[in-house]
Amino acid sequence: MRINLKMPLFIALIAILFASCKKNTVPEEIKSETSVIAPVANPVAPTNPVAVIPSYEVGTGSGYLTIDGKSLDLTSIKLIKVKGGTYKGIYIKNIIASPASPVKIVNNGQVYISEGMETDNVSYVTISGDAISNLTYGFAFENIALRAVKLNGLMNGVTLKNMSFKNVNDYCIAGEKTNGSNLVYNGNSNTRVENFKILNCFFDNAGQISFGGNLNENEDTGLFKDVEIAYNTFQNTDAGSLCAFTNVQDYNIHHNVVNNINQSSNNHNGVFYMQGNGIFHDNKLTNYQGNAIRMWIYSRGSSPATVEIYNNICYNTRKYGGFEIQQFDRNIIAGKTTFVNAKVYNNTVGKMNTSKDWEGQILDLYNFGGTLDYYNNLGFELYKVQGVITDMINYNGNAAKTNISNNKYFAQQSSAITDINRFNSLFAGIGSPGN
Template identity: 40%
Template sequence: MTIKTRSYLFLFTIIILLACKKSTIHAEEPPLPETEKPVPPPKDTIATPVNPTILNLGTGSGNLSIDGKTLGISANTIIKIKGGSYNDIQISNINASGAPVIIQNDGLVQLVGNKQIKLTNLNNVTISGNGTPGISRGFLFKDRTVDGAPVQLNNDINNFTLQNVSFQNMKTYGCIQYIPQSIYNGSESSYSKNLKFLNIDCDNTGTLIRFRGSAQDNVIKGLIKDVEIAYVTFQNARTVGSAIVLENIDSYNIHHNFIKDINQDNSNHNGIFYLIGNGKFYNNYVKDHQGNAIRAWCFSLGNTPKEVLIFNNIVSDSREYSAFELQTFKRNIMPGKTTFVNAKVFNNTCGNLLPKSGTFPAQILDLYGQEGGKCEVFNNLGYQFTLVGQNNTNSIWNQLGGTIPTSLTNKYFKTYGEAGITDNVKFGLAATSLARNSGTAISVQNFDSALSKLVNVDYYGRTRSLSNPSIGAVE
């Protein structure tokens, strides 16, 4: 064998060995870590229109005005906005009866810097950033440097949905703002109704949603009925305070939201969801934060008490304050116009919540006076609280007013391991957990069929036992 031939064989052998070694290393690499976002994926909320009118609008830059009166926009219309970076978009005067008007992206629509979408006088309109395959958030707002709303709602907004949008690096108090001016008198024209905000991502922003309103001094102003906020991801906001502020809401529906790494620099009393009125708060995940996950300031519209329901939430690793707050103020109770609510706090998992300044307790619930309303607290799972202050023997709620709750089968443990929680990301229960199948039957609550569909499953949508549910948010 010649020297040249031996050299070729040597090189070939080295190549083969290196290839084998590379293959072996690749096979032994550890798997990528699972995502720390244990929230079920949202469902598409847009029904496919039948034979819609299609309008292609926008040039991809400059200003865009979509005026329903000028363009003669009617029901069952799809408006596609050409992708690009716009200075200003105004959408107004669309009143669709029957099939909705759907406004979608055609490519990525961006508003970069101190730009705005202004929405005025809309009824039965959906704005959705799912118009282009492969783009999940087709409307992108980013890099705002001054206060002001990237999305401003004006005048009459009803039966409206905003979904599949993203906000990044926004120095503003409210990304989505609405200041309705109507004084409520019982007529449909004196309030807004049926607003939905779904599938929204926020990274390093100010407050996502702020709706102004009030109910006091015998005047109800800026009332909104039926607001749904769901599948929001809100993270990396060191001083935001409140992510959602709704100041006068009859029937909020807040669910499946993911909140993480916020308020690291705050020490004031924050409610991440600051909600005034009544409604449901469930299947939300709040972790590594400061403040109550929800400050529910409660009243009912009319003379019949409604409910505030807080269930199936996971709240852990707070620097300050309890998971939830319930409170009713005398100013919101106006005979003949408003009354109190009844509240139920159940099947929540809450842990490692630290007291404010080492003196103000942090437990599952801060319970203030309900001005006549009742409160039930049951099937909640707590762990690792530092009991301080005068009420230092109750690990479940902090008694701050005259309303004494009914309490059933709540359990507290020193650590999540002692509770039989498998980890502090997904918060599943081990087979040996003392929280398994040890709760009060939910069926005795006699919830209506629509609510039963929500409470008879756990945080992950798994069926609960009707007679022996587990304690906490996860079965």
């Protein structure tokens, strides 16, 4: 008997197909998930650490303070901070630094000094009252019976700045014999004082700044070189010559303001009195007595230096003219010194010698071996004892060789300048640029 397998085989195939179709039905859609992206924060720049300058903190705020370089390691620490307070005196000694690595002594708060400050054996040291942003004069000297600041010995590269001086009865800042008459110059730099500066100081009813020795045939002492006196204010004193250096080479006096000086003095003062050579410029002097500067002139060596007076404002003197230039035979030494040449230009000078007992012109010119270039000066309300004012020079002794041009004089202030506060010239290129 044969068994027929066709029919069951067909049915089986249909069943298999049906089952497979059922498994292949479209699956339910997969729900998509929303991506969550973390916000990106703005990058924060790394903060540079504030540089902390290593320093020594000295002083208690009272009494006497001594700062002795021998007791401090200054090989790497170059800053000394003085604690604020009221000191009787401050004594600074034995600090020998270098131009490349100077030492600075500053105020850490307001420092008052009632007796004085003294230095000895210091070089390339700056003593400055500018360390606190809201204090202009961090070292204040008030009601000083004797000298406010005394400086001993060689003091190359010493700077005094941002100090105030009020009611100083004696010299305000002065050298001693060890950098004056006892310091003999032999031609070497280690026998003179170099790069001494007084900057940004305030002097009110204070005494004289005084330094130097003498120069003549038999003596050469107390020589200072490259002195700078700048950005200071002087007022309300009868000290006579407010700043005097009696043996100086290459000084630079500039941007000082002077007012109400020598109202009861009748000496022949020079507010600045300098013996040697240098430049005097951009200073403003009002309501005073004396020449703005008395230049007693000589050059070191055999080549003549050139002294210059320019861009200054001088107004309302009771006695004397604007500037003085004078040479003395005692200062001209064969093989050591010679004459100078001079330039006087772009100065504004008015209302000179109101007492009318002396010439009151722009320049008092005495014996003078060099050549004078004198130009672009502006004068008004000057005084001449006899005759008419011409070039505004008061000639005394042997006249120098002069090159004179483009100067203007007016009898009235209103014809020369805008006002007596800023002193702006009414003529381009003539007189001081103003204040």
